[in-house]
Amino acid sequence: MLQVYLVRHGETQWNAERRIQGQSDSPLTDKGEKQAWQVAERAKALGITHIISSDLGRTRRTAEIIADVCGCDIVFEPRLRELDMGVLERRHIDSLTEEEEGWRRQLVNGTDDGRIPDGESMQELSDRMHAALAACLQLPEGSRPLLVSHGMALGCLVSTILGLPAYAERRLRLRNCSISRIDYQHSPWLASGWVVETAGDVSHLDAPALDELQR
Numbered sequence: 001m002l003q004v005y006l007v008r009h010g011e012t013q014w015n016a017e018r019r020i021q022g023q024s025d026s027p028l029t030d031k032g033e034k035q036a037w038q039v040a041e042r043a044k045a046l047g048i049t050h051i052i053s054s055d056l057g058r059t060r061r062t063a064e065i066i067a068d069v070c071g072c073d074i075v076f077e078p079r080l081r082e083l084d085m086g087v088l089e090r091r092h093i094d095s096l097t098e099e100e101e102g103w104r105r106q107l108v109n110g111t112d113d114g115r116i117p118d119g120e121s122m123q124e125l126s127d128r129m130h131a132a133l134a135a136c137l138q139l140p141e142g143s144r145p146l147l148v149s150h151g152m153a154l155g156c157l158v159s160t161i162l163g164l165p166a167y168a169e170r171r172l173r174l175r176n177c178s179i180s181r182i183d184y185q186h187s188p189w190l191a192s193g194w195v196v197e198t199a200g201d202v203s204h205l206d207a208p209a210l211d212e213l214q215r
């Protein structure tokens with residue numbers, strides 16, 4: 001059975017400032033760097049064989065640290081990027097106008113084709129995340145891949161595997177450098193296909209980690 005591990009990148013400057021990132025970027029904080037080294041040690045103990053990462057800076061840095069500890073190469077995969085948050089990227093979450101809040105609400109309340117202007121819909125995010133995940137099925141027998149991605153992107157992937165809508169990702173806290181595991185199984189009796197083994201495990205971190213809204 002194929003086990004795939006999902007890691008959200010380490011804390012960034014804009015995570016800490018509650019600033020919307022999307023496909024814009026900010027560097028890891030010192031805490032984020034430390035988180036990355038801690039999740040890297042966990043990955044090594046799990047026997048990770050492949051690292052596939054969003055190509056944004058925050059995930060790239062997190063993947064480089066994990067690769068250093070695990071002795072793996074990295075494949076950069078743009079389909080693992082965070083949701084494109086359009087015109088609201090770089091904005092502080094508390095600075096949004098009522099109209100702008102309305103755009104963000106559309107993303108998470110199931111509005112058909114809800115999106116922030118110039119941004120992506122949750123369905124578009126779900127489609128590309130599942131396409132990136134499906135590529136893991138082509139890896140050699142016995143592979144144990146680890147994907148480095150983002151809060152909304154991974155939340156959307158896990159939610160849809162559970163049969164929930166893409167926008168349900170708000171109900172799942174995937175904190176910085178949390179690790180989740182999904183398995184691909186063939187079982188006529190149980191659900192065949194992807195199943196969620198664990199989600200949002202932070203037991204390898206020695207301090208509380210933020211989720212994307214610093215809850």
Ligand SMILES: O=C(O)[C@H](O)COP(=O)(O)O
Pocket residue numbers: 008015019020021022023082085149150151152212213
């Ligand atoms: O700020 C954002 O765009 C997301 O809510 C969190 O993104 P991240 O997981 O890439 O920090």
